[in-house]
Every structure is written in C-alpha cells, then in structure tokens.
Amino acid sequence: MDYPLPTEKQGISFSQLQNSALFVFGLGAGVVAVIVFAAAAIWGSQMEFPIDAGRSVGARIDAVVDWTNINGDWLFSAIKIVVIKILITMEDALLWMPWPGLVVLVTLISLRLGGTFVAAFSFLGMMGMGLLGLWESAMETLALVFTAVTLSIGIALPVGVFAARNNRFDAVLRPILDGMQTMPSFVYLVPAIMFFSLGNVPAVMATIVYAVPPAIRLTNLGIRQVSPEIVEAARSFGTTPMQLLTKVQIPMAMPTIMAGINQTTMMALAMVVIASLVGAGGLGEDVNRALGRQEPGAAAIGGMSIVIMAIVIDRLTQGVVKKRQDALRGT
Amino acid sequence: MAQNSTSAVADRSAESEGLVVQKNLVKVEGLWKLYGENQSLATDAAGASITKQEALEKHRTVIALKDVSFSVDRAETFVVMGLSGSGKSTLVRCLIRLIEPTAGRILVENDDILQYDESQLVQFRRRKVAMVFQHFGLLPHRRVIENAGWGLEIQGISKEERYERTQTALDLVGLQGWEHAYPRELSGGMQQRVGLARALAQDPEIMLMDEPFSGLDPLIRRSMQGELVKLQRDLKKTIVFITHDLHEALRLGDRIAIMRDGQVVQIGTPEDIVLNPADEYVEEFTRDINREEVLTASSVMDKAEIVLLNSQTPKEALEILLSRSLDSGCVVNDKGECVGSVTVDEVARASKAGSTDLASAMNGSTKPVSKDTSFGQLIPLSLASDRPIPVVDDDGKLVGEVHREKLAAGLGSRNHINNVD
Ligand SMILES: Nc1ncnc2c1ncn2[C@@H]1O[C@H](COP(=O)(O)OP(=O)(O)OP(=O)(O)O)[C@@H](O)[C@H]1O
Numbered sequence: 121m122d123y124p125l126p127t128e129k130q131g132i133s134f135s136q137l138q139n140s141a142l143f144v145f146g147l148g149a150g151v152v153a154v155i156v157f158a159a160a161a162i163w164g165s166q167m168e169f170p171i172d173a174g175r176s177v178g179a180r181i182d183a184v185v186d187w188t189n190i191n192g193d194w195l196f197s198a199i200k201i202v203v204i205k206i207l208i209t210m211e212d213a214l215l216w217m218p219w220p221g222l223v224v225l226v227t228l229i230s231l232r233l234g235g236t237f238v239a240a241f242s243f244l245g246m247m248g249m250g251l252l253g254l255w256e257s258a259m260e261t262l263a264l265v266f267t268a269v270t271l272s273i274g275i276a277l278p279v280g281v282f283a284a285r286n287n288r289f290d291a292v293l294r295p296i297l298d299g300m301q302t303m304p305s306f307v308y309l310v311p312a313i314m315f316f317s318l319g320n321v322p323a324v325m326a327t328i329v330y331a332v333p334p335a336i337r338l339t340n341l342g343i344r345q346v347s348p349e350i351v352e353a354a355r356s357f358g359t360t361p362m363q364l365l366t367k368v369q370i371p372m373a374m375p376t377i378m379a380g381i382n383q384t385t386m387m388a389l390a391m392v393v394i395a396s397l398v399g400a401g402g403l404g405e406d407v408n409r410a411l412g413r414q415e416p417g418a419a420a421i422g423g424m425s426i427v428i429m430a431i432v433i434d435r436l437t438q439g440v441v442k443k444r445q446d447a448l449r450g451t
Numbered sequence: 452m453a454q455n456s457t458s459a460v461a462d463r464s465a466e467s468e469g470l471v472v473q474k475n476l477v478k479v480e481g482l483w484k485l486y487g488e489n490q491s492l493a494t495d496a497a498g499a500s501i502t503k504q505e506a507l508e509k510h511r512t513v514i515a516l517k518d519v520s521f522s523v524d525r526a527e528t529f530v531v532m533g534l535s536g537s538g539k540s541t542l543v544r545c546l547i548r549l550i551e552p553t554a555g556r557i558l559v560e561n562d563d564i565l566q567y568d569e570s571q572l573v574q575f576r577r578r579k580v581a582m583v584f585q586h587f588g589l590l591p592h593r594r595v596i597e598n599a600g601w602g603l604e605i606q607g608i609s610k611e612e613r614y615e616r617t618q619t620a621l622d623l624v625g626l627q628g629w630e631h632a633y634p635r636e637l638s639g640g641m642q643q644r645v646g647l648a649r650a651l652a653q654d655p656e657i658m659l660m661d662e663p664f665s666g667l668d669p670l671i672r673r674s675m676q677g678e679l680v681k682l683q684r685d686l687k688k689t690i691v692f693i694t695h696d697l698h699e700a701l702r703l704g705d706r707i708a709i710m711r712d713g714q715v716v717q718i719g720t721p722e723d724i725v726l727n728p729a730d731e732y733v734e735e736f737t738r739d740i741n742r743e744e745v746l747t748a749s750s751v752m753d754k755a756e757i758v759l760l761n762s763q764t765p766k767e768a769l770e771i772l773l774s775r776s777l778d779s780g781c782v783v784n785d786k787g788e789c790v791g792s793v794t795v796d797e798v799a800r801a802s803k804a805g806s807t808d809l810a811s812a813m814n815g816s817t818k819p820v821s822k823d824t825s826f827g828q829l830i831p832l833s834l835a836s837d838r839p840i841p842v843v844d845d846d847g848k849l850v851g852e853v854h855r856e857k858l859a860a861g862l863g864s865r866n867h868i869n870n871v872d
C-alpha cells in the first residue's frame with residue numbers, strides 16, 4: 121500500500137558519499153593519465169595491449185546464444201506462432217478493406233484528429249502510394265509495424281508501471297534501456313535470425329528490442345509525474361493499489377504514455393529497411409531490392425512511402441495525445 | 452464548550468464500567484514520527500529530552516512528531532494549530548496512515564488503527580474517515596459529480612445510488628448546477644467545496660481537514676468557515692481541523708491544540724488559549740487576537756448570587772435582597788427559566804404600590820443573554836444596564852450573571868478571569 125517516499129531516503133550521507141567518490145575518481149583518473157602518456161612517449165604507436173580477449177569474449181557470447189537457442193527452442197517456437205498469428209490478422213484486416221475504404225477511413229480520422237491539412241496530406245499520400253503500385257507493400261509494412269508496436273505496448277506498460285513503483289528496478293532498468301537504444305540495430309538481427317530464422321518474425325522481434333525503450337521510459341515517467349497530492353487524496357478514500365493504477369495513474373499518465381507510443385512507432389518505422397535484411401517483406405524489401413539492383417528511383421519511391429506513412433501516423437497519434445491532454449486539463 | 456473536564460469524567464466512568472459507548476472517538480497516545488537515520492530515538496530514553504535541533508545535528512533525524520497525545524470527542528471540532536513545520540500535516544496524515552508513525556498508538560473507538568493490515572486499513576478509510584486537502588486533490592479529467600463520488604465509486608457502489616448520495620452532498624455544499632463541470636472551470640473556493648462534498652458523500656464519522664481554506668482568499672475563506680460551522684451544527688461530525696491561522700482556530704474549534712516543533716504545547720478551549728496561554732509561544736499567537744470576539748459571557752460570568760422566584764411578591768423579594776445586602780437579583784419561573792432581573796429600588800417601589808406580582812416590578816430589566824454571547828455584544832448591553840446581565844444556557848435556564856467590572860477585567864489583563872473549566 122505504501123510506496124517509499126523518495127524523500128525518506130537518507131539524503132545527507134548519500135551526497136557526502138558522492139562527493140568523496142568523485143574525489144577518488146578524479147585522483148585515479150589523473151594517475152592513469154600520467155601513466156598512459158609516459159607509456160606512449162616510450163613505445164610510441166607500436167604499443168600493443170597485453171592480451172587480445174576479443175575473440176574469446178565473442179566466443180563466450182556465441183556459446184550463450186547457442187545454448188539459449190537449443191534450450192529455449194520451445195519458447196521461441198511459441199513466440200513465433202503468436203507473432204505470426206498477430207501479423208496475419210493485422211495484414212488480413214488491412215487488406216480486407218478495398219483500398220478506397222481505407223483511404224476514406226484514414227482521411228476521416230485525420231480530419232478529426234489533425235484537421236484539414238493533415239487530412240489532405242493523408243489522402244494525397246495514400247493515393248500516391250497506391251498509384252505508384254506500393255499499396256500491398258505498404259500494407260505489409262504497416263502490419264509489421266503495428267504488430268511490433270502492439271507487442272511493445274504489451275511489454276512497455278507492465279514494465280513501465282513496475283519501474284515507476286520500484287526505484288531499485290528503475291535504477292537497473294535505465295542503463296539497459298540506454299544500451300538497447302544506442303546499440304546499432306543491426307546487432308539485434310543476428311540473434312533474431314538464430315532464434316526465429318528468416319522472415320517477418322525475426323524482423324518484428326528485432327524491431328521490438330529497438331523500439332520499445334521510449335514506451336517504457338515514458339510510461340514510467342508519466343506515472344511518476346502524477347501529482348502526489350492527487351495520489352494521496354485518492355488513497356485517503358480507501359483506493360486499492362490496483363484502483364489507483366487503473367483509475368488515477370494510468371488515465372493521468374495517458375498523454376505521456378501516448379507520446380511514448382508515438383516515439384516507439386516512429387522507431388519501428390525506422391527499422392523497416394534494416395529489418396528487411398532478415399527477410400521482412402513490404403516497403404523495406406522494395407528499398408533493399410532497389411539497392412541491390414542499383415535503382416535509385418525505386419529506392420526513392422519506397423523511401424518516400426515510408427516517410428509519408430511515418431508522418432501520417434505521427435500526426436494521428438499526436439492528435440490523440442493532444443485530445444487526452446485537453447481532457448486532462450478539463451477543457 | 453467546556454468539554455475538557457466532562458469528557459475526562461465520562462472517560463473514567465466508561466473505563467471502569469467497561470461500557471462500549473464512550474465519548475471520545477479518537478485517542479492518540481505517545482505518537483512519534485521521525486525522518487532520517489536514527490529511528491530509535493522514539494523509543495530511547497535519549498529521545499525524550501532531545502530538541503529538534505539537536506536531533507537534526509547529532510543524529511541526522513528530523514523529529515516531525517514528538518510524543519503527541521490527545522483525544523477527540525464525538526461531534527467535536529478539534530483544531531490543531533502551529534507554525535509552518537510544526538508537524539500538523541504529519542499528525543493528521545498519521546491519523547489516516549498516509550504517513551506511518553514511528554511509535555505510539557492511535558485508537559479509534561478503542562481499535563488501534565496502527566495494527567490494521569492492508570485490507571482493514573482500506574475499510575477504515577472507506578467507512579470511518581474522510582479527508583479534505585489544502586490543494587483539493589481533485590482529478591482534473593473527471594467532472595464534479597464523478598470527483599465527489601470518488602469514495603463511493605471505489606467501494607463499488609452502483610452508479611444510481613452513488614449519484615444520489617453524491618448529489619445530496621453537492622447540495623449540502625451549495626454546488627447544485629455544477630455537477631457536470633470540470634474542476635478547472637471552478638474557482639478555488641468551489642473546488643474546495645467539491646473536496647468537502649467528496650468527504651461528506653462518504654458519510655464518515657471523522658473528517659480530517661488539512662488547512663482546507665488556506666489557499667483561498669480572505670473573503671471566501673471567511674464564508675467557507677461560516678458554512679462549515681453551519682454544516683457542523685446539523686451533521687455533528689468529529690472533525691480534526693488543521694490551520695495555522697488562530698482566527699480560524701478560534702472560530703471553528705471546540706478545543707484547540709497548539710503545536711511547536713512536533714510537540715503539543717497546549718490543549719484547551721478557545722477562551723483557555725486566549726486567557727491562559729501556556730507559554731510565550733502561545734502568547735505570541737494570541738497577541739493580535741481581538742478578545743471581544745473570542746471571549747464569551749460564560750468566561751466572565753459569576754454564579755448568580757441570589758435567585759428570586761416570579762411567584763414571590765415584591766415585598767418578599769425586597770426582604771431577601773435587603774437581608775443579603777444585594778442591589779439586584781435574577782428572577783426565574785417555576786421551570787428554572789430566567790425571565791429577567793429586578794433591583795432593590797424596583798421591588799421597593801412595587802411593594803410600596805401594593806403590587807403582588809414580581810413581574811410587574813421588572814421595569815428596567817435586561818433580557819437574559821446566551822452564555823455564548825461574545826464580549827462585543829455584551830459590552831453595550833452592560834453599559835446600558837444598571838444591573839448585572841443574567842446568562843442562560845440553550846434551554847433558557849439561568850447559569851450565571853455578568854458584572855460590568857468583570858467585563859472590563861476580561862478585556863484587559865488575564866487575571867481575575869474564570870478558568871472556564
Ligand atoms: N518526507 C519528509 N522527510 C523529512 N522530513 C520531513 C518529511 N516530511 C516532513 N518533514 C519534516 O517534518 C516536519 C513537520 O512537517 P509538516 O509538514 O508536518 O509541518 P506542517 O506543520 O504541516 O507545516 P506547514 O504549515 O508548512 O504545512 C518539518 O520539519 C518537515 O521538514
């Protein structure tokens with residue numbers, strides 16, 4: 121029921137600790153710098169590191185991935201089935217409607233959430249994609265992105281909520297998320313292929329790893345930002361932690377969570393071309409093929425389609441965010 | 452007003468006879484709250500004598516509450532007052548366990564709420580107690596009626612019943628017509644009415660109010676205070692009211708506790724606090740208080756020296772007054788209700804005229820006043836009258852009389868004044 125107040129930590133000793141740690145660190149850095157410069161002066165650029173551990177560490181990671189691949193087979197198969205199922209459902213849903221239906225629908229939604237300009241842009245953009253013969257590719261990409269985003273939300277909400285309620289977990293999570301976001305996205309492709317072979321599934325999985333951090337971060341932030349006075353008032357009436365979460369914290373954090381989902385979607389779209397390297401279809405594959413065949417025109421058309429898609433989705437989700445914010449402000 | 456002594460008596464008898472019904476609803480015993488490194492100060496012998504400053508410097512520990520004890524009677528408005536940082540908010544939050552105390556007991560109807568597990572605590576917060584906050588704590592995305600119905604909603608009460616009960620509460624605080632507005636559309640005063648309605652909709656026995664009117668401008672604050680007094684007259688809730696404003700405390704409180712550095716330095720009725728401040732700290736608070744508004748007839752009245760019956764003849768009355776060498780006396784009827792007073796001159800004239808009716812003698816009689824009459828009202832009455840003013844209780848029964856000299860003394864120094872208890 122009672123979450124530890126940040127202020128109840130023993131702030132005094134901590135800041136002192138920080139100061140002395142900083143001092144020791146500075147001293148150590150100075151000593152190291154002197155040694156390095158001395159060594160460089162003596163051996164010049166010929167100097168080698170005493171051992172070369174790159175190979176053996178890499179091999180160790182390989183071994184871990186191999187082991188996981190063999191022993192986690194049942195898990196990966198299960199994930200694969202689920203992801204394929206979602207992908208197919210999404211794609212069927214998108215292709216079920218003849219193109220004029222979808223164009224009209226998206227234009228109307230754009231009109232409502234973004235206004236005339238966004239609506240016009242959506243209409244022209246979608247018509248353009250269709251007229252350039254990219255409709256099916258676009259739908260496949262959309263299905264891929266939506267699947268990755270849906271699964272990302274499924275991961276980000278519970279993880280973000282837990283991080284908001286548990287400072288220690290948050291402290292551990294933060295550097296991991298930083299790493300996930302800065303790691304070149306290519307790196308995720310290798311284990312993704314090993315666990316899920318080629319196709320749309322490893323593409324979705326790699327996309328999730330790359331795109332999920334902002335959704336987690338902003339869910340965490342959004343919940344932490346809910347005014348402590350409101351939380352306190354709600355609790356004083358006998359609100360259970362679950363009610364607090366579903367009726368106070370999540371609704372109030374919604375604009376921030378939506379902003380996270382918006383970013384996650386944009387990052388998923390950025391992964392589209394890279395994901396095609398492991399066999400994902402859609403616009404990414406078109407661009408990739410154009411690269412192989414040295415057809416700059418086709419590459420440009422595919423790339424433009426991705427950009428248009430990103431802009432439309434961005435404006436629509438931001439429209440939702442704004443509506444939520446207005447609702448929270450009570451206007 | 453004089454609940455102090457009576458409640459103590461009621462307590463003792465209730466305890467000795469093991470009665471379930473007892474007058475005080477909330478009882479706080481030896482409550483401590485420490486923030487920081489040395490939590491054992493609360494139970495140590497060392498803690499008892501340490502000052503807030505020492506604890507902070509030597510033990511890196513903030514003493515927010517230090518050995519606080521008091522009890523609140525049913526239907527009483529108990530005001531806690533003190534400067535910023537004296538521990539008022541901490542105290543009131545401990546009463547609903549938004550803050551966990553370090554040591555001590557909080558008994559509500561003889562149940563130690565600090566022993567409650569999570570589900571008992573939730574039930575306690577849903578049934579027994581409701582809180583009103585300084586910054587309102589309303590949900591911005593919910594309409595007024597949904598905000599005020601919050602407590603009922605989370606109990607799972609059906610929408611119909613919820614709306615009905617919430618509407619009643621909104622009517623009580625004068626918000627009819629605003630049910631579907633959003634908090635942002637309301638002024639501060641009206642937002643706090645929503646906060647008040649939200650608490651009232653729960654129909655709690657105990658209401659905790661942490662500086663509910665401090666954020667409002669002075670005019671609104673005064674009118675909200677007035678409305679709270681009016682509401683309380685009908686609802687008779689047990690209220691713990693936090694404020695840093697002595698005027699507010701005096702206006703609302705049946706009793707007032709004054710806090711400094713986490714300790715309670717004095718508990719007493721408003722008159723008590725003004726007339727007999729326990730130390731310089733309290734006196735400092737009371738310095739700019741207008742005594743005329745705080746002091747009432749009951750704090751300066753004397754026991755009536757003589758009581759005449761209206762069935763007596765003027766002649767009999769004259770004899771009685773002369774035999775006691777008194778200038779005047781109060782007259783009561785056979786039910787004990789005061790009907791006025793007579794002077795020696797009046798009865799002498801009436802008996803000379805041969806009248807047998809004492810009532811006919813009471814020409815210049817002053818009307819009896821209620822014992823809650825303020826000095827401000829008493830003074831002109833007293834100046835216009837040639838005799839002491841009879842004081843009656845709510846039933847019209849004579850309880851004493853006010854002499855002019857006593858009034859003057861009450862306005863000046865605080866000696867020569869009755870201790871109200
Ligand atoms: N979370 C906390 N950590 C450390 N010290 C705290 C904490 N909360 C309160 N305190 C300290 O406890 C003491 C009492 O605070 P409290 O908020 O109860 O005062 P208050 O009387 O309500 O003051 P105000 O009139 O400003 O609201 C203060 O000295 C404050 O600094």
Ligand SMILES: [Mg+2]
Nearest residue numbers: 539540541662
């Ligand atoms: Mg306070």
